[in-house]
Amino acid sequence: MTVDFHHRLASVASEIEDVLVTIFDVATTPPVPARLLGAMRYAVLGGGKRLRPFLVVEAARLLKGDLTTALRAGAAIELVHVYSLAHDDLPAMDDDELRRGKPTLHLAYDEATAILAGDALQTLAFETLADAATGTDAAMRAELVRLLAKAAGGAGMAGGQMLDLEAEGRFEGASELSAQAIAQLQAMKTGAILSCAVEMGAVIGRADAPTYQTLLSYGRALGAAFQIADDILDIEASSAELGKATGKDAGRGKATLVGLWGVEKARAELERLTGDALAALSGFGAEADVLRAAARFTADRRK
């Protein structure tokens, strides 16, 4: 099972890489300026587990949805994820130097290029979803755009990053956050896009209403588990293992449940959430084993 899962994860990541390469090739007619395209490719290609695309593809596959559509939607959600990393890494934001084992985008290029490349990656994500090239029907394309925009915007990922900066005490009036407020912040900052990935798969698989709700519950639990696991890793893993800076959350005053509760209680909560994710899938048979393994992987990963 575990071997199968890692094989499947790597296999989908490879397919996503191919789709992303194709998207950039198409993006060059009419031409994207070389420096901008170079920065976009630098940020996107050749790195990352592609967990969000994996969730789109596997949720769609579970429901026998169209896999070509799922791969394009997966590529689109990865473009949004990468744009957010590039902007979060900027000096005015988290000021990070290492991402996926390489210098961050603004160090490899410069700040202006990193801002613009992030902007253009977001745009490219929506262009990819709206594109009729795969033959995906228009209703599905429009719904995928709507879902991704809702998850990425001010009430989702971008809003979560705003709350995260506020929690660092950057602006006047910041105060210590409760566990509930931290959970809400993280549900927005990381959870929304992860559960959006599962939702997009459900849309592509034309899920009926109960199945949609089931997958939504799974996605939300997995999204919450992901962030706690990430925060534990920030404390316990080395920078070389993760390919990004570690141990910075505490130094920066980032609001994390691990910081509030300690590692032991956070691990218990992580277990509980993983159990919720697995429980949501209880109506499925072996065909959902990949999604079950994804929930366990999310909790147990070491990088």
Add this chain to the structure above:
Amino acid sequence: MTVDFHHRLASVASEIEDVLVTIFDVATTPPVPARLLGAMRYAVLGGGKRLRPFLVVEAARLLKGDLTTALRAGAAIELVHVYSLAHDDLPAMDDDELRRGKPTLHLAYDEATAILAGDALQTLAFETLADAATGTDAAMRAELVRLLAKAAGGAGMAGGQMLDLEAEGRFEGASELSAQAIAQLQAMKTGAILSCAVEMGAVIGRADAPTYQTLLSYGRALGAAFQIADDILDIEASSAELGKATGKDAGRGKATLVGLWGVEKARAELERLTGDALAALSGFGAEADVLRAAARFTADRRK
């Protein structure tokens, strides 16, 4: 005619303002963090001629398209325009202090908030277009998303801003641009979104292929004229008249046709382009007078 035009421009601007206010109200359920929403509203509301929305609405009206859809699409294109202004004004980009007569977003708030608010405004634009609330059919919604993304992305607005920064000599290997290269840069940076506005109106009006091409020609000529007029204004108008910094293009080494040719030759080119825009509309009767006036306004405006 002129009085009518200014009345119509102000009237559409007022309707767009109402739609934008509604979009922000809806965006608060689920809640956008107050600081982020405040920054988004600060950047968007209460300013600007709303020329891009005006072109969407008037092109749609010419073809008897649905005006509710046109107003929402107009609001979406304005959100993209404003996000680009907020990011272009950042210290790492053009480092501007004044926009629409107010301190730029990063000065009114801070850099991190300005980056995030710009990001979230772009997302909100696509969410607005994909939203089924107006009853717009899915094929039209998906096509509007595709058009706006194409115009805003790396081969359009964001790409044009990249070329503009390169032309300033910021990066190694920059060289003086030919008139053709400057025209290409400007067609991407400002022209693409302006002609996209007209195209969106054509889509909403369900234009047949020849009418679509006609309006596209009009939009492209108007877009090119707009930038030359803007560059002349940068030289001739005062900062107080424009509500933004002026005279900065030359100091900054921005590539403009006015800088290359001088004002007189640039004015002649502006006349020629305005003539092209009017000629494109020659198959229409008085029902296209508003678009004709928009082309003249674009060339003659004093702010």
